[in-house]
Each structure stands twice: as structure tokens, then as C-alpha cells.
Amino acid sequence: MRVKKFGFLLLGLALPVLSAGQGPDHIPKDAAPGEMMVRIAEIEIEPVFLDEYRSILKEEAEASVRLEPGVICIYPMYQKEHPVEIRILEVYASEDAYKAHLQTPHFKHYKTATEKMVRSLELVEMKPIDKKAMSQIFGKLNTWESKN
Amino acid sequence: MRVKKFGFLLLGLALPVLSAGQGPDHIPKDAAPGEMMVRIAEIEIEPVFLDEYRSILKEEAEASVRLEPGVICIYPMYQKEHPVEIRILEVYASEDAYKAHLQTPHFKHYKTATEKMVRSLELVEMKPIDKKAMSQIFGKLNTWESKN
Numbered sequence: 001m002r003v004k005k006f007g008f009l010l011l012g013l014a015l016p017v018l019s020a021g022q023g024p025d026h027i028p029k030d031a032a033p034g035e036m037m038v039r040i041a042e043i044e045i046e047p048v049f050l051d052e053y054r055s056i057l058k059e060e061a062e063a064s065v066r067l068e069p070g071v072i073c074i075y076p077m078y079q080k081e082h083p084v085e086i087r088i089l090e091v092y093a094s095e096d097a098y099k100a101h102l103q104t105p106h107f108k109h110y111k112t113a114t115e116k117m118v119r120s121l122e123l124v125e126m127k128p129i130d131k132k133a134m135s136q137i138f139g140k141l142n143t144w145e146s147k148n
Numbered sequence: 149m150r151v152k153k154f155g156f157l158l159l160g161l162a163l164p165v166l167s168a169g170q171g172p173d174h175i176p177k178d179a180a181p182g183e184m185m186v187r188i189a190e191i192e193i194e195p196v197f198l199d200e201y202r203s204i205l206k207e208e209a210e211a212s213v214r215l216e217p218g219v220i221c222i223y224p225m226y227q228k229e230h231p232v233e234i235r236i237l238e239v240y241a242s243e244d245a246y247k248a249h250l251q252t253p254h255f256k257h258y259k260t261a262t263e264k265m266v267r268s269l270e271l272v273e274m275k276p277i278d279k280k281a282m283s284q285i286f287g288k289l290n291t292w293e294s295k296n
Contacts, residue, residue, distance in 0.1 A: 015166060038225060040188075040225075040235060054277055058277055058278045061277070061278065062278065075237065075276065075277060076276070076277040076278065077186060077188075077274040077276050077277060078274065078275055078277060079272055079273070079274060079275075080273040080275055081273065083275075086277075087188060087274065089237050090221065108216060124227055125227070125228040125229065126225040126226065126227060126235065127225060127226055127227075127228055127231075128223065128224070128225050129202055129205060129206055129209070129224040129225060129226060129234075130206045130209065130210065130224065131284060
């Protein structure tokens, strides 16, 4: 099998969505201080605001990944069949990294600007099944970058 | 803010789960041949098989990422509050890459071995909100690797 379509690699992980109407009280109470936080944000957007919301999210996600060392990965998506259903894979290096994220200007802007656009928001805490898989994927991405 | 817990980076993307009881007929009919495929597999496991299932999934995911150039990313997780609820972020380079994946020995083994363990399976097709975010994250991971 040969695949040649690796121009841009995958993992466009960026964040903020998770945050509409969300504050520090959303930090899991049992999170270990140095433990990585993984979750999937499930967000439904008011249809009339869909384009605007996506645009704001895209900017916020980009800024978070670019500016914050503790925002490891944020990958915002929408369901192909139900575009108002947003899903974001979020990975923070630690609880402290997440707390710091909540205080950034780009996050605060996102939160304020999108408040009226969000119909529902659920932050589902996740655990990775294989932590070592991260370094494996990482190594693979690294190899690809040098080729593409 | 300083975060020092970047030993292994994030994105432990690995795959196979999506596949219990699944075959080539699950390829989206409207997928463009060279277009990247992104989806979230939502799988519920019979509680009695949970440990066994995770173990098989972990092996299959690891093999897929390691051996298949077209398996860009597979990140298997479970819900912290409901561990029988598995979620996998899957990214394939193209439809062809996905078809090739379905024919691999490790995928076929996974599919057969876990068939009785899966209570329900839904493959939710997704679209990334910012394709360029991929290269951004990629660059970030790359920088981190050289530091850690």
C-alpha cells in the first residue's frame, strides 16, 4: 500500500471551544497536579451562529496551540452529518497548564464572544488507553515532516 | 506559566477499535479518493470483557500506527466516568489508506477477537475545522521532541 497524500499531517489540535460558559470550576476535582488532562468537548451550536462560531473557535485554537506550551493538542471538528455538533479533542500537559489557559486573553475573548452561540456544552473527561502510543505517533509525525 | 511534564507528548493515536464488526461497507460513500478521513468511533464494551478488549485494542492500535503509513493517527480513549465507553479519534491519509488498513492481519485479528465483546459501535464521520492546524501542532510536537 502506498499513500502519498501527507502534505499536512493530521492532528490539527487546537483548543478553546471547550470553554464556552466554562470556568475553573470545570477542572476535574480528582485530577493529579502533574497528570496530563485529556477530554472531548461536546458542543452544540445555534445554527444561525455556526459560521461565526467556527471562525472564532479556529482563531482561539490556533492561538492556544501557538502560544501556550501547556496546550499540547486541541483538535476541533464537527460532525459531517450534523455540522452544529462540534467535538474537540483536548490534551493539556497538566492541570496547571489548563488553569493557565483559562487566564489567557485569547481564551477569555473566545468565552465571551461565543457565549450566546452555544446551545449546550459537555466536557467529557477521558483517559488514554495507551500512554506510550503518544511517543509512537509523535515519532511517526516527525518522520513524515521531514519527508513532506 | 511553566509546564515541565512533556516526557511523552500527547497524541497517542492508535486505531483499530473502530472496526469491531465493521467492514469495507463502512467507508463513507461520498469520501473523495485523496481526502483525509477523520472520525470518532464510539464503542460500548461488555463490562466482563473490558480488560481483555483494551489489551487487544492497544496492540492493534500500536501495530496500525507503526506499520501503516496511511494510518496517520489513532488515539484510543475511554470515558473516565464510564470506562466501558470507548472513544477513538481516527485519522487516515485517504480512503485508500483506510481500505488497505481493513486488509491487514492485525486489523483482521482485532475484528475477529473482539466481535463478541462489543455491545454497540458507531462510527461518526468528522471534518476538521482548521486543516492548517495540523501542521501547526505537528511543528509544536516536533520542537518538543527535541527538548524532551
